[in-house]
Amino acid sequence: MNTLLPTTTAGSLPKPSWLAQPEILWSPWSLEGDALAEGKQDALRVAVHEQTRRGIDIVSDGEQTRQHFVTTFIEHLSGVDFEKRETVRIRDRYDASVPTVVGEVRRERPVFVDDAVFLRGITDRPLKWALPGPMTMVDTLYDAHYKSREKLAWEFAQILNEEARELEAAGVDIIQFDEPSFNVFFDEVADWGVAALERAVEGLKAETAVHICYGYGIKANTDWKAGLGSQWRQYEASFPLLQRSSIDIISLECQHSHVPMDLIELVRGKKVMLGAIDVADERVETPEEVADTLRRALAFVDADxxxxxxxxxxxxxxRRVAEQKLSALTAGARIVRDELARPVRSVA
Incomplete structure (x- = not known):
């Protein structure tokens, strides 16, 4: 697309209350059977409508058809037993009861492709689709079969590549891989994490993105961030590796965070998906606050x-908070877009 500073969302949007209980992660579905299938499509319509109405340029599904950004994908794979659960430490941050890998993991059928086809049919805007990254998938399971995080990651990378190729064929313009684990397991990122991500994007013609954040605004994440000090420099470990990778777009968290803006310099030449909206605070940013974040980033990334x-x-x-934040994002981007379009006056 030719729009300067095109806006988008990093991931999920709130679900309508008739589909799932609001303001809760992993919220169970409120519908069943055919009503659930119809309700999910209605929620996709609403998500696209609200993004479009609020001026979002690159729209997404808002993850309306999934309960969780990782496990909903895994639910569709063979080799994982959701009844056999173990407690593991998620991203070295909090304990969770997770399903167990009991055999070879395989993708028996497409997971999100039908949703992508449906979405492509109701919008002509550029479409971005998020998938969990291989390392983050590994970190959300107990592995009783491969007994190697790296081996399991390579299996997931192959599966993700299959799904991504079909999403591309369905008309998805940008395929994003969510890898919050890249901010935690630095040695593994260097040893095999980026390589597994490269396998997941192999052969794709659609643009590719990796989203590395500090997590939802839940207590476990905010408590972790509180102990990270006055500067969050975790990106320093992964950015140089990603700068040399084939990934097109690097996503990072910047609004109300302690990430030094100059770390963007480490991915010079890549597109940067810059977090200018805080997801840990319900206070809605002003357009000028968003614009200020974008202006500071422009010292380290070209506007285009x-x-x-x-x-x-x-x-x-x-939902009202999320929608207002989307409006603030587009209004802030518009301020900077207008500034960039003004001719520079020469000084006599």
Missing amino acids: NLIPSTNCGMAPFP
């Missing part, structure tokens, strides 16, 4: 490579 976005997903927010 900057994509204003949210820090992360907004599923836990009330």
Whole structure:
């Protein structure tokens, strides 16, 4: 697309109350059977309508058809037993009961492709689709079969590539891989994390993105961030590796965070999806606050490579808050877009 500073969202949007209980992660569905299938499509319509109405340029599904950004994908794979659960430490941050890998993992059928076909049929805007990244998938399971995080990641990378190729064929313009684990397991990122991500994008003609954030605004994440000090420099480990990778777009969290803006310099030449909306605070940013974040980023990324976005997903927010934040994002981007379009006056 030719729009300067095209806006988008990093991930999830709140679901309608008739589909799932609001403001809760992993919220169970309120419908069943055919009513659930119809309700999910209605929710996709609403998500696209609200993004379009609020001026979002690159729209997404808002993750309306999934309960969780990782496990909903895994639910469709063979080799994983959701009844056999173990407690594991998620991203070295909090304990969770997770399903167990009991055999070879395989993708028996497409997971999100039908949703993508449906979405492509109701909007002509550029479409972005998020998938979990291989390392983050590994970190959300107990592995009783491969007994190797790296081996399991390579299996997931192959599966993700199959799904991504079909999403591309369905008309998806940008395929995003969510890898919050890249901000935690630095040695693994260097050893095999980026390589597994490269396998997941192999052969794609659609643009590719990796989203690395500090997580939803839940207590476990905010407590973790509180102990990270005055500067969050986790991106320093992954950005140089990603700068040399084939990934087109690098996503990072910047609004109300302690990420030094100059770390963007480490991915010079890549497109940058910049988090300019806080997902840990319900206070709605002013357009000028968003604009200020974007202006500071422009010292380290060319304007035609900057994509204003949210820090992360907004599923836990009330819908009105998320919608107002989307409006603030587009209004802030418009301010900077207008500034960039003004002719520079020469000084006599």
